[in-house]
Amino acid sequence: MKQSIDFTTLQEKVTATIREAIFTQTFKPGERLIQDELAAKLGVSRMPIREALRCLEREGLVEVLPHKGAQVIGISxxxxxxxxxxxxxxxxxxxxxxxxxxxxxxxxxxxxxxxxxxxxxxxxxxxxxxxxxxxxxxxxxxxxxxxxxxxxxxxxxxxxxxxxxxxxxxxxxxxxxxxxxxxxxxxxxxxxxxxxxxxxxxxxxxxxxxxxxx
Structure with missing residues (x-):
């Protein structure tokens, strides 16, 4: 149970970090988000990155394309x-x-x-x-x-x-x-x-x- 709580907290933190980068256009519309690169930059494993991108896809901020990975849709x-x-x-x-x-x-x-x-x-x-x-x-x-x-x-x-x-x-x-x-x-x-x-x-x-x- 403790591990689940820690993971949820980490995932939320990763999601918030990527979301803010999209809002401020650090990540620009059309830019690809490579899981390995994000994981290295944020100092986490790929799992919270993957879950964060799924969450941001539901929010309409990124699009996850088959065989291509995630791409920033951006926000207007x-x-x-x-x-x-x-x-x-x-x-x-x-x-x-x-x-x-x-x-x-x-x-x-x-x-x-x-x-x-x-x-x-x-x-x-x-x-x-x-x-x-x-x-x-x-x-x-x-x-x-x-x-x-x-x-x-x-x-x-x-x-x-x-x-x-x-x-x-x-x-x-x-x-x-x-x-x-x-x-x-x-x-x-x-x-x-x-x-x-x-x-x-x-x-x-x-x-x-x-x-x-x-």
């Missing part, structure tokens, strides 16, 4: 706009539904995560910021009991690069200020405002990301 400005619009809508609905079911303990933990992200910014620790950011968004949705919507949310979150803050200047600072505004809406018990803030938060990141590939 329109693809990013669609992805972020759908995610903003779904996550906005989820947090609006969730708000009234969050506990005082949840509120304290959300505050703690915001403080951790402030510390991550001061330390310029992108990896920890990404982790705490994901924990913040997940906890904010905790009170929603709509399983299908939360499942779709998870798919959309996994379908975009986690390290967007590294691609957009000053993104961590702006993002965490927006997190603080969300907590104010939570304290005001205003689910509509919370939804609007979350939607804006996600759409802003999407708009900045599209500018990178124009």
């Amino acid at each position: 400005k329109e693809d990013i706009e669609e992805l972020y619009y759908l995610r903003s809508f779904l996550e906005g609905v989820t947090v609006q539904k969730s708000m009234n079911f969050l506990t005082s303990g949840d509120r304290e933990e959300l505050q703690h995560l915001v403080e951790k992200m402030d510390q991550d910014i001061r330390n310029n620790n992108l990896d920890l910021f990404v982790t705490h950011n994901q924990e913040f968004h997940t906890l904010l949705q905790k009170g929603c009991n709509w399983k299908k919507v939360k499942m779709l949310n998870k798919q959309f979150i996994e379908g975009y690069p986690a390290h967007v803050p590294s691609l957009i200047p000053h993104s961590m600072q702006v993002s965490n200020e927006e997190h603080k505004a969300m907590l104010e809406a939570l304290d005001q018990k205003d689910p509509v405002k919370l939804r609007q803030l979350v939607e804006h938060h996600i759409m802003r990141a999407g708009e900045k990301l599209t500018q990178l590939i124009e």
